Every structure is written in C-alpha cells, then in structure tokens.
Amino acid sequence: MGTASGLSRTFRGLGLDRDAVNAAVTHPFHNGGTEGVNTKTKLIKRQIYGRAGFALLRHRILLG
Structure with a gap:
C-alpha cells in the first residue's frame, strides 16, 4: 500500500x-559534465578535510 x-x-x-x-x-x-566536476570537488574536499583552506583545494582541483 x-x-x-x-x-x-x-x-x-x-x-x-x-x-x-x-x-x-x-x-x-x-548537465553530466557539471555534475562530474561537482562530485570530484566534493571528493577532494573530503580527502583534505581539516588540513588546509581554499588555497589547497584550488591547487588540487587545478592539478587534476
């Protein structure tokens, strides 16, 4: 029911x-490409959580 x-x-x-x-x-x-970038960004954020700020996140995104 x-x-x-x-x-x-x-x-x-x-x-x-x-x-x-x-x-x-x-x-x-x-919007599959956009969703893929969002997923990748969230994964990187979780991996570096608590270690650094936006500068490291930006660096990691631009590297990969």
Missing part, C-alpha cells in the same frame, strides 16, 4: 512539472 501511494505521488509531481519532464526527455543537452 505504501509503494502505490508513493508512486502515485511521484507521477502526480511529474504531471505538475510536465514542461521540465518534456524538456529532459526531448533535448540533447544534459
């Missing part, structure tokens, strides 16, 4: 944002 109501809420939400869903399905553009 919980799954069915969860699915119906999901589909109702998709219906409310129909323009965004259509654009996501029909346009060839995506």
Whole structure:
C-alpha cells in the first residue's frame, strides 16, 4: 500500500512539472559534465578535510 501511494505521488509531481519532464526527455543537452566536476570537488574536499583552506583545494582541483 505504501509503494502505490508513493508512486502515485511521484507521477502526480511529474504531471505538475510536465514542461521540465518534456524538456529532459526531448533535448540533447544534459548537465553530466557539471555534475562530474561537482562530485570530484566534493571528493577532494573530503580527502583534505581539516588540513588546509581554499588555497589547497584550488591547487588540487587545478592539478587534476
């Protein structure tokens, strides 16, 4: 019972944002590259957590 109501809420939400869903399905553009950079930056931040500030983070991002 919980799954069915969860699915119906999901589909109702998709219906409310129909323009965004259509654009996501029909346009060839995506933000995968941007998301990859964000993921890499967060990984580096976790690796150097507490060791240095923004200067080291910037250096590590520009290196790799």
